[in-house]
Amino acid sequence: MNKDIYLVTGLFTPRIGIINENHLPTTFNGNDRPFVETFLIPATWRELGVCLYGKSNKITGLNYSLGLVNGLNSGSFEYGTGIREGRFEGRNASASNIAITGSLLYYINHFRIQASGYYGGSAGLTKREADSLQLSYGAFGTPVMLTEADIQYNHNGFEFRALATMVQISEADKINLAYANNTPNEMIGAYGEIGYNLLHLFKKDTQKNLTLFGRYEYLDLNYKIPENGITNDLLKKSFLIGGLTYQPIKGVTVKADYVFRTTGEPNPALIVNPFPQALPYYKTNGFFNLGIGYSF
Amino acid sequence: MNRRNFIRSGCTFCAGAIGAGFIVSTMCSCASLPIYKGTTEQNKISIPLSNFKDSKILIVRNNQMEFDILLVKNSETDVNALLMKCSHQDNQLTATKNGLFCSAHGSSFDLQGNVTKEPAMSPLSKFRTEINNQIITVFLK
Numbered sequence A: 001m002n003k004d005i006y007l008v009t010g011l012f013t014p015r016i017g018i019i020n021e022n023h024l025p026t027t028f029n030g031n032d033r034p035f036v037e038t039f040l041i042p043a044t045w046r047e048l049g050v051c052l053y054g055k056s057n058k059i060t061g062l063n064y065s066l067g068l069v070n071g072l073n074s075g076s077f078e079y080g081t082g083i084r085e086g087r088f089e090g091r092n093a094s095a096s097n098i099a100i101t102g103s104l105l106y107y108i109n110h111f112r113i114q115a116s117g118y119y120g121g122s123a124g125l126t127k128r129e130a131d132s133l134q135l136s137y138g139a140f141g142t143p144v145m146l147t148e149a150d151i152q153y154n155h156n157g158f159e160f161r162a163l164a165t166m167v168q169i170s171e172a173d174k175i176n177l178a179y180a181n182n183t184p185n186e187m188i189g190a191y192g193e194i195g196y197n198l199l200h201l202f203k204k205d206t207q208k209n210l211t212l213f214g215r216y217e218y219l220d221l222n223y224k225i226p227e228n229g230i231t232n233d234l235l236k237k238s239f240l241i242g243g244l245t246y247q248p249i250k251g252v253t254v255k256a257d258y259v260f261r262t263t264g265e266p267n268p269a270l271i272v273n274p275f276p277q278a279l280p281y282y283k284t285n286g287f288f289n290l291g292i293g294y295s296f
Numbered sequence B: 001m002n003r004r005n006f007i008r009s010g011c012t013f014c015a016g017a018i019g020a021g022f023i024v025s026t027m028c029s030c031a032s033l034p035i036y037k038g039t040t041e042q043n044k045i046s047i048p049l050s051n052f053k054d055s056k057i058l059i060v061r062n063n064q065m066e067f068d069i070l071l072v073k074n075s076e077t078d079v080n081a082l083l084m085k086c087s088h089q090d091n092q093l094t095a096t097k098n099g100l101f102c103s104a105h106g107s108s109f110d111l112q113g114n115v116t117k118e119p120a121m122s123p124l125s126k127f128r129t130e131i132n133n134q135i136i137t138v139f140l141k
């Protein structure tokens, strides 16, 4: 539109969290994307819509976005995966609900600070279908609200990032009544990560990267549940991740990491086939991951 | 969500955003960068050095060009001219005194145009400059 403002239309990834827009394997540490940005912020999250992006000339470093996108489909929410399966992602988008999404992003002194939000309907049905399932219909019917704030720092080989987010589904009880998918009222999650490029010790302006990093994540996918929901401590998870990221050249990365996962005790009422039919459940688990990634 | 909850959540979000904005604004002077609106003549733009004021960087805007140019004053006799177009997927960049940042996918560049954070892989396009009698000339071709 001009040199400070532009409009994106069609299928795009809204500015929510860090990974959604910035998901190439060369841009984050670890083989897995942060779990908080997989289960709470369902990155990569593309939707059909229109979004205005801009930057301020008055406040150096301030960027903003405001968009209107297709809503979610609560009928597809799957237990234990948050709102992830409810994304239309352009395919079969019903446009029977819409959502507003917006962000403020600020660059200052090697920091990148962002706050973003999403508020939209999730009935994903025609009025008659929604009525028959007793779901609220309308542009923002059966609403889902997601709020998020994050901060990143990059300087002199040192990097830090942290993110906190919350998803609120106020009519989760109606969704459970219609689909029996044990949808929660609230889910929360946060993570913090630090890393240091070891090659920076030997050459200050190195273009290579050998980053040693550590990340801690916590998420609770049933932080608050409606009266007709069943709580399960299995969905309270924490992850401790440590590893190395090596980039011999730009665009290529070799990653090695160890993930230590801890969860709560599964609710026996939700176990359909108890031991010995089902394998025993271990509340702690470790995974060693090796991977190669590239971007082009 | 009932109306009361919606208003409460909405107000919490707005208050958070305003609070964050306030904290951020107290962390810095938030001065805007100087912008010089110039015209091109024979594929050149001329900019008086005085436009830098106290800043080390100056944005040069021209209606015939799709992207702004960032002038970086390394010394009184040496100025870089960088095209503010991300080398990843051509998004406009945000300039600050610490570098150039792309809000689209997170690339960043130093004030010499080198990539400091991927996904961009190549440096920013640069233009040749000359300084004569306190006037900087940027050669666009």
Ligand code: FES
Pocket: B086, B087, B088, B089, B090, B091, B102, B103, B104, B105, B106, B107, B119, B120
């Ligand atoms: S366009 Fe700049 S990082 Fe992708």
